[in-house]
Amino acid sequence: MINYNFFNPTKMIFGENTIGQIGSVLSGAGHKKVLLIIGGGSVKSNGVYAKVTDSLKSANIEWSECSGVRANPELSKVQEAIALAREVGIEAVLAVGGGSVIDTAKAVAVGVYLDDVWQAFERKITITRALPIFTILTLSATASEMNSNAVISHTEAGKKWGMGNPFLFPQVSIIDPSVQQSLPWEQTVNGALDALAHIMEFYFVGTVEETTIAINEALMKTIISMVDKLQVNPKDEASRANLAWAATLALNGISGAGLKGGDWACHGIEHSVSSYDAKVAHGAGLGIIFPAWMEYVHANNELQFARFAQSIWQCDTIEQAIEKMRAKIKQWQGQTKLRELNIPENSLAAIAENATMRGSLGSLKKLGTEDVEKILRLAY
């Protein structure tokens, strides 16, 4: 087994009616003025915004606000928020939303200290500091609430790239899973598919790392069964909570311990797809790409794919398991083919080209541009 480090200092506050703690959390950390970052307005309709701002007021914390972060968050919004942060002077960033909002907040936290934040995504500069980051999660999917990664889209350059750095760990994240009861169904599904994908990025490079492999199977089975339960009753409190916590653990370090950094080809391919068309939800894209990737690469770790087929899908072959996975996504009313997302077939070569602009993808099987195009065709 390879050597690895595990380090995750984010404090998680989990449970119903926990959002009102944010004021005392921030004042306890010595902050008096924060930049509040939100998305398109769902936090106003579901009552989360009111809970947050009431709590900030009670704790005498001032805030400036940057709203309108979209899914597949954009560099332009990051730059807008950085300008605002510099103008008003803030001591911390507070993200209230899903992974896109949190990733934007992370980029802002780093970017206020940089001339050009995109250089951090280009890996052309070293990050040496960041503003303290606090988050209130409203959509379980990316685990950004408890990890040190951020993914931002540079639309003009056609780049959807990530960065990772210990300074990006939130100091405190609050998850009240009950606020996710009102999510549109496809967002619950896409979030779950994103979490499953994070686990699978590690799982399939596994061989003898039994502790992490077994945990990953537990997480995958839990996520699938919780989505099944929520499809029957979207307000089931325990299922929301279990799905939320499993999604956090899916990419907080636990799921990757010992698994060689994972594969990440599917994420690379999906980032190119949603960079091509920002209307593609990241989780939906992953739910389409992953089965196609599995078809293409399973011969490279036959034993582990057979274990996956048996353990997660009770199937004798990986081919059967892939079909069962696609059937499950259909049962959840998700998409299983790129054509359903209205991606034009004649764009696949360009998407493959874009996905591999920094070189080959993946570790289980190194995928060049042609490999990626073949996977995109399997996914089409």
Next chain:
Amino acid sequence: MINYNFFNPTKMIFGENTIGQIGSVLSGAGHKKVLLIIGGGSVKSNGVYAKVTDSLKSANIEWSECSGVRANPELSKVQEAIALAREVGIEAVLAVGGGSVIDTAKAVAVGVYLDDVWQAFERKITITRALPIFTILTLSATASEMNSNAVISHTEAGKKWGMGNPFLFPQVSIIDPSVQQSLPWEQTVNGALDALAHIMEFYFVGTVEETTIAINEALMKTIISMVDKLQVNPKDEASRANLAWAATLALNGISGAGLKGGDWACHGIEHSVSSYDAKVAHGAGLGIIFPAWMEYVHANNELQFARFAQSIWQCDTIEQAIEKMRAKIKQWQGQTKLRELNIPENSLAAIAENATMRGSLGSLKKLGTEDVEKILRLAY
């Protein structure tokens, strides 16, 4: 589901040949002089001590040494180490050993700032600071390397008590699982039983906390199968590594997330047993107490015990599962009855009395002195 917090800032460095990093870890943290705490000498015979001291010398770190920490570590040794620490002046404590050594180091880290460290175990004072704690683990069992607890025996008072405080999280812990290849077999077994017990203390209070319950089943199954493999080949590197990592996760917060603080009656009972006779290894005692406790309390959470029987032991009833668990411990050459530890039968009432001196034990079923005595008789 209940609300909970998760916070664990300990950095883990895991893998073969990682012990030599300790010098640069300490100097990177700005320390120049540490108190090195070790046990009865196995670290000298297995080469760990030489690796540690070579690394300290290379990094120009001075150390003073306190040796001779025994299993079920004593307050008197803590006091001796505190006196030494004050005399020589140190900036951090470095524990090199198993849970007993680490718990001693934690008590020292707190105790150098207190008039009487035992008052912290009596919960009569508030801990407001501690020296930074670093550990090198040589026996996977207690997870003290990645949690904020310490258990110390006050022999004269007949008290084996624990304390928990965020200041007790080690800053950095190093686990090189390969150094455990040379452990006496019963220490591997006792360590695994301790880890299993930590998981079970949480697991049996579970109802709908599926994410944590499923992870706990994954950890329990992994621990059992890794011990089985090590019984065939004690030098199997991957099995040592998986067992070590599972034992850490068994009590680092992950196994308890959402599970209401756990039950902990069995630990309370066992602490009284090994307080009565310090030759009783904590894990061995737990392996005896737990099945008896399960017999006594399973009616209080019938569904969860049935799930345990099915999931971990492939049994239809909890009674069959308890027998299979005892058979497994026997297969591992462990003990399944208190009489095998040479505890006199006429001491059971006093052990029960001592176990409940601070009140009833457990949460699944509140256990008074008479209940505990009945469990001890079932375990006899």
